[in-house]
Amino acid sequence: MSFLRLLFALTALVLGLLLLGAQRAGSLDDLFVVLSQGRSLLEGSWGAIEAGGLPAWGATSSLDLLLKALLQTLGDPILMVWWGNTGIYLLACWVFVRLARALTEEGQRGSGPDPLMPWKAGLLGLGFVCAPGFSEGSTYLLESALWGLCMGLVALGWLQNWRTPRLGMALVALAWCRPEAALLALLLGAIRPRLLPWVVLAVSLGLGWRYWAAGHILPDTFFAKSSDSRLQEIRDGIAYLRAFLVTPGGAGILLGLCLAWWPGEAGLTPARKLSLLGGAALALVLLEGGDGYVGARLMLPVSLLGLGCVGLMLREGNRSQRRGALVALALVLLPALVAAGGVAHQLFEVSRPEPLRTRDFDPEQAAGRGLACASFALGGATVGVRDMQSLRWFEPGIPLRDASGLTDRKIARSPAPGRVRHGRDAFGLLALDGVEILYLDHQRLRPQPWAGLDVRRSLTQASAAYIGFPRSAEEAQLLARDYVAVSMEVPGGWLNVLVLKGLEPGLRECGFHLEQPQ
Structure with a gap:
């Protein structure tokens, strides 16, 4: 050479x-x-x-x-x-x-x-x-x-x-x-x-x-997107x-x-x-x-x-x-x-970049442990997520539904007449299927708890005080009808989820707040 x-x-x-x-x-x-x-x-x-x-x-x-x-x-x-x-x-x-x-x-x-x-x-x-x-x-x-x-x-x-x-x-x-x-x-x-x-x-x-x-030759990703x-x-x-x-x-x-x-x-x-x-x-x-x-x-x-x-x-x-x-x-x-x-x-x-390691995903692991606790407290309840595939990796024992459809065959083939970005956004369908716990928060953890807050208002606000991305009024009304917000303090912040009404008392024993903590 x-x-x-x-x-x-x-x-x-x-x-x-x-x-x-x-x-x-x-x-x-x-x-x-x-x-x-x-x-x-x-x-x-x-x-x-x-x-x-x-x-x-x-x-x-x-x-x-x-x-x-x-x-x-x-x-x-x-x-x-x-x-x-x-x-x-x-x-x-x-x-x-x-x-x-x-x-x-x-x-x-x-x-x-x-x-x-x-x-x-x-x-x-x-x-x-x-x-x-x-x-x-x-x-x-x-x-x-x-x-x-x-x-x-x-x-x-x-x-x-x-x-x-x-x-x-x-x-x-x-x-x-x-x-x-x-x-x-x-x-x-x-x-x-x-x-x-x-x-x-x-x-x-x-x-x-x-x-x-x-059971099919194309990845579910193809249909979901x-x-x-x-x-x-x-x-x-x-x-x-x-x-x-x-x-x-x-x-x-x-x-x-x-x-x-x-x-x-x-x-x-x-x-x-x-x-x-x-x-x-x-x-x-x-x-x-x-x-x-x-x-x-x-x-x-x-x-x-x-x-x-x-x-x-x-x-x-x-x-x-x-x-x-x-x-x-x-x-x-x-x-x-x-x-x-x-x-x-x-x-x-400045500083030299370092290789990526599992410890760099501490917020995801903290959220995963909280969701696993909630699922087990409700007798193996199903958790619905989107943009948090890490939950499947860190907590493989949780029954999981994927609102994006990337890893959910039923959601991937659900109707999507409008624009689709990087997957479906089908929390409404998960609610109709009776999924017990919904985790909508793309930020993993937040500095404030949303326990006891008005679900419909939280889901439609464009300010910082909402759970996940702002939702349509129709979807927010559907979720507010069947779910309440509960929060759990974990290392790094608050884990905020929606749980089916009537099931929230079962989450007290694993540290979830049902009302705004004093």
Whole structure:
């Protein structure tokens, strides 16, 4: 390896770490879904979890589920997942550097070797590391880093003509990353017939596994995050695309996809094929309605394919295309370098980030212990939650219903005619099902107790004095009719829940207040 290649490889790893630190931490709620399914898999239940008497499947990545099942056997599960995610992320950064070199190493078509090509290859590798959605998606500790790694390996193997078993294994891993990745793997397998049996077997095993464990082939997450209105989904997808355009680097990605169609060589060139693939990935995100969370993590395949087009333009494009490719690369690199520079400065001025551990979830564990106490005091009462999947992980003995539907088969398929963000919000349905305890509070714990307060008023207030997010008047009236608010003091604050009327006296013995404490 030449000094320049080594320099760019080390720069890519350092830049990747800085970008990871520059991102606002993503929601870790879904992480506990995968951890819980991994524990179920280790216990011999095929990975499914139970809610309301029905099996549920919330993990969107079978490969990520297997990985997290393995990692939680090695020590502190959260710490092991953090290290595993960071390791996969850095490995993907290294693969991106090799991929950039493979994309550009042939030089310009029809001319001699370009003396600047090693520099262009190095900058392209850094561009892959800065791809919108890569570092941001990795902060969720889910499958984003794994997805980037598998796409990079498949592309590298494709360009370097790996032998069928080696490339086939990479395609199998890609097919198990996400349902969308399985479609990409099937398409690539169809292009090279020798690879098709590998992909078909992998997809069949993944679908069969989910069907055997949960009775359906798609994750409940797919249904929980989908509106009944296809038009609403498309509107949300268009809004997500508009947000991507103003995301740092987003405009550069779309420019890269469009460059392949610049007037020049006739026919369906490799760059145009890659651009069509990127367009299909973009259309799929639009049809799915984008993402409920702010950011570009679902655009990761679009970003990588767009940068692939940039690499092909640098290698074989005409002069205008090469200049456009450099502009697109600059649009991706410059905002990322600014963000990384800010983090590098903070490392010396403030403090260094530490790995995530189970002890960092003390509020969730305190709330979980209080809810477990309430459930057991009422003879194993069911608890309804939303945005607190950690309860399933920390207190597996509690009968649980999930108002978001991510891990609740019945709720996931409930009517949702309007806009759906990151799951349903079906506490009204849980109330109609007679769920004894409802925990609506997204803040886990609060400085004040809400015991004895007017439930309807608390649920509809937009001020700080409400339980969870403000509710519609109709839903608040339904909950106020059947539930009362009770509170329990735990380390860190007050745990506030709703309990069915008539059951609240049974909670006194475990420390719940039924009226405002004096």
